[in-house]
Amino acid sequence: MSHPTFSSVTPALIDALCAIVGTPYVSTRNIDRQARSIDVSGHLPHASDVVVWAQNAAQVAQILKLASQQRVPVTPWGAGSSVEGNPIPVQGGILLSLEQMDHVIAIHGADMQATVQAGVKFRVLNAELQPQGLFFACNTGGDATIGGLLANNAAGPKAVKYGAAKDNVLHIQVALADGRLIECGCRSIKQSSGYDLTHLFVGSEGTLGVITEATVKLMPIPQHVSAVLATFPSVQAAIDTVVAMKRSGLDAGALEFMGAEFAEFLNQTSASYANERALAMLPTLFMEFYAPDAAALATGLQQVRQLCQANAAIQVQATSDPHQREQLWAARYAAYTTCQQVFAGQRLLTTDTAVPLSAYAALVGYIEAELKTRALRGFLLGHAGDGNMHVILPYADAATEAQVMAFNAALVERSLQLGGTSTGEHGVGLGKRAYMRREHGPALDVMRDLKKLFDPHGVLNPGKIFEVNG
Ligand SMILES: Cc1cc2nc3c(=O)[nH]c(=O)nc-3n(C[C@H](O)[C@H](O)[C@H](O)COP(=O)(O)OP(=O)(O)OC[C@H]3O[C@@H](n4cnc5c(N)ncnc54)[C@H](O)[C@@H]3O)c2cc1C
Secondary structure (H helix, E strand, O other): OOOOOOOOOOHHHHHHHHHHHOHHHEEOOHHHHHHOOOOOOOOOOOOOOEEEEOOOHHHHHHHHHHHHHHOOOEEEEOOOOOOOOOOOOOOOOEEEEOOOOOOEEEEEOOOOEEEEEOOOEHHHHHHHHHHHOEEOOOOOOOOOEHHHHHHHOOOOOOHHHHOOHHHHEEEEEEEOOOOOEEEEEOOOOOOOOOOOHHHHHOOOOOOOOEEEEEEEEOEEOOOEEEEEEEEOOOHHHHHHHHHHHHHHOOEEEEEEEEOHHHHHHHHHHOOOOOOOOOOOOOOEEEEEEEEOOHHHHHHHHHHHHHHHHHOOOOEEEEEOOHHHHHHHOHHHHHHHHHHHHHOOOOEEEEOOOEOOHHHHHHHHHHHHHHHHHOOOOOEEEEEHHHOEEEEEEEEOOHHHHHHHHHHHHHHHHHHHHOOOEOOOOOOOOOOOHHHHHHHHOOHHHHHHHHHHHHOOOOOEOOOOOOOOOO
């Protein structure tokens, strides 16, 4: 059903879309619309009226112009691996898929850069880069596209070393709602020329334009890597260790926190982990460190152990053997998918607030107390090095859903009070819209002004970041 603001998809519009991309690349089939009606969040699915697969940037620009002229919603789609309803076409209309725009245009080895079409999946890019010893470091657990990572400003476990998507992009090509195709940024590492439009589009979730191409930074694949799993008597001790690691000068590639309840839950449920190396029911850190050679890695590990022990670590397991590294991290890798499997048939809310690291232990304490008071089941998994915390909460009925949402609202409020944000890496999508005014105050009006400038008819991914007409 279309919102009154918008026009319906008509047979004439379908003909026009076919003329732009070719008939095989336009589908009104249920199977295609349903497959792109939901991401991995608990938000309810909503199908578009038509799916269109663009094959190049010029086609994307033409589709946006047409959609604007006809006041038809158009929602970009990368791989649908979002966690906040970001790509769900809640207003119907056109689902603009970038799946066919999956060409690696150029690898600039000496510059450590790659130029890709927006629909290239980061795993595919990294497989192509592997022989050159390079990789795109902003990767998440999802099978995401470069365009989707940029559009959500996603991050992930390695962000503590490599930063978020915003830190790994130099140039983007963007199709605008009026049909213009613009280049933002360039391939120079240093750029100081005019307004930074690149980073305006990064994190805009397809509400300001559609990224058609990007030049991203590449990093050398670390050759000497260790994995460490450490348990602590308290959350504070674990977080103090994270602070100590960050201040130590050690080259940390990941500093991940897992709550005691989650560790115990994975012991009981994760097929990939159970009986291998049972986790203790304690606050746990999963860490990864890099060094230029094996000797430096070994010296670094000694320092890691000392820092853990200085914070009363109960157990420290460390290895640089590649197979054992995988084993040590198995529970962390399996955490989200285990929840999906164990709670299949239920919906999952994944919170995403982030706070300054100094407030992280207080945040965890607040979460644990609130879960107890509200008698809710929630699993804590955090990118602790970045002060980012996810609580995964399953819910199956309306009453529990209301409690879960009330918990999330309280958590966002607490995180804002602690100097943080409602979303560290998943974006606003549908679930965080309600907090935008509280978080941004008058700056939200400036965001709305920008939205109107880029998308005067409000057709680009309507209902995301802001309510439609809200
Ligand atoms: C198991 C699992 C683990 C995950 N772990 C993490 C994690 O650790 N950190 C993290 O940050 N995320 C994580 N995610 C979430 C997800 O991978 C990211 O949000 C990712 O950015 C989504 O990319 P996508 O290609 O699937 O985009 P989609 O989900 O298809 O779209 C993302 C948003 O961008 C828009 N969009 C898509 N392509 C374009 C484009 N070319 N131009 C403009 N707008 C566009 C869409 O309309 C939507 O609003 C995880 C997901 C899963 C399933």
